[in-house]
Amino acid sequence: MRILxxxxxxxLAESTARALRSQSWVVDCSARGEPVPLSLRQDRYDLLILDIGLAGIDGFETLRRVRQQGSNLPVLLLTARDAVEDRVRGLEGGADDYLVKPFALSELVARARALVRRSQARTGNELCLGLLRLDLEARRGYVGEEPLALSAREWEVLGFLLARAGKVVAKEQIASASSGWEQGVSDNAIEVCVSRLRAKIEPAGLRLRTVRGLGYLLEEGGAREGGG
Structure with missing residues (x-):
C-alpha cells in the first residue's frame, strides 16, 4: 500500500509516517497542499492522509482540488478542529473519514487499513456494487451475467457515480468530470441521464437517490426513492 x-x-508527520511504515506501507510526505493534485496525477496512491490546518491552501481547499480533478482516492482528514461543522464540511467535501488530534497512532493505522479495504470495491479494471459490474478496459457493463446496454454518456455518469458509491455527488462534479458533456450542460440533461440509469440499475439491487439540494447518492438495496 502506498500512502501520501x-x-x-x-x-507529527515523522511519527505518523513511522507508524504507517511499520505496516510495510510506502509513505510519501508533503508539508503543503499545493503539490497534492499533481502528485496524485503522476503517481498511484492507495490513500491520502490530509491535515486540514496547512500553511498556504488548507486541507479543505486541497481536498476540493483533488475531487475536482476526478480522483476517487480514499481521503482521511486530520484535524485539530472538533467542531461539528468542520467535520461535516470535510465529509461533504469528499473526505471518507477523519481523526481529531491528538489521536492514537494505532487508531490511525486501523482507519487507514479500513479505508483502503473499502476502496477495494474497485479492483483492477472493474467497478462493482451489488450485481452491477463495469469492465473499465472493455467499456462493458453487466448486471449479474447479463450485459447492460449503456450509451456513451450513461457509461461516463454511471462510472463516476459507481466509483463514489455511498457518497453524495453534485451535478457540477458529474458535468466537470465526464468528457461526454459539453461545456454549460443543463441540469435537466443530467437529470434525464440519471433517470434512465435508475431504471437500468434497479435489477442489480441498487438505487440512485436524489439528495435534494446536494446531488445524487448511489447505494445498495431498498426501493427507489426520490425523483429527478
Whole structure:
C-alpha cells in the first residue's frame, strides 16, 4: 500500500509516517497542499492522509482540488478542529473519514487499513456494487451475467457515480468530470441521464437517490426513492 501524507507539523508527520511504515506501507510526505493534485496525477496512491490546518491552501481547499480533478482516492482528514461543522464540511467535501488530534497512532493505522479495504470495491479494471459490474478496459457493463446496454454518456455518469458509491455527488462534479458533456450542460440533461440509469440499475439491487439540494447518492438495496 502506498500512502501520501500531507502534514506540516514536522514531528507529527515523522511519527505518523513511522507508524504507517511499520505496516510495510510506502509513505510519501508533503508539508503543503499545493503539490497534492499533481502528485496524485503522476503517481498511484492507495490513500491520502490530509491535515486540514496547512500553511498556504488548507486541507479543505486541497481536498476540493483533488475531487475536482476526478480522483476517487480514499481521503482521511486530520484535524485539530472538533467542531461539528468542520467535520461535516470535510465529509461533504469528499473526505471518507477523519481523526481529531491528538489521536492514537494505532487508531490511525486501523482507519487507514479500513479505508483502503473499502476502496477495494474497485479492483483492477472493474467497478462493482451489488450485481452491477463495469469492465473499465472493455467499456462493458453487466448486471449479474447479463450485459447492460449503456450509451456513451450513461457509461461516463454511471462510472463516476459507481466509483463514489455511498457518497453524495453534485451535478457540477458529474458535468466537470465526464468528457461526454459539453461545456454549460443543463441540469435537466443530467437529470434525464440519471433517470434512465435508475431504471437500468434497479435489477442489480441498487438505487440512485436524489439528495435534494446536494446531488445524487448511489447505494445498495431498498426501493427507489426520490425523483429527478
Amino acid at each position: 501524507l500531507v502534514e506540516d507539523d514536522e514531528l
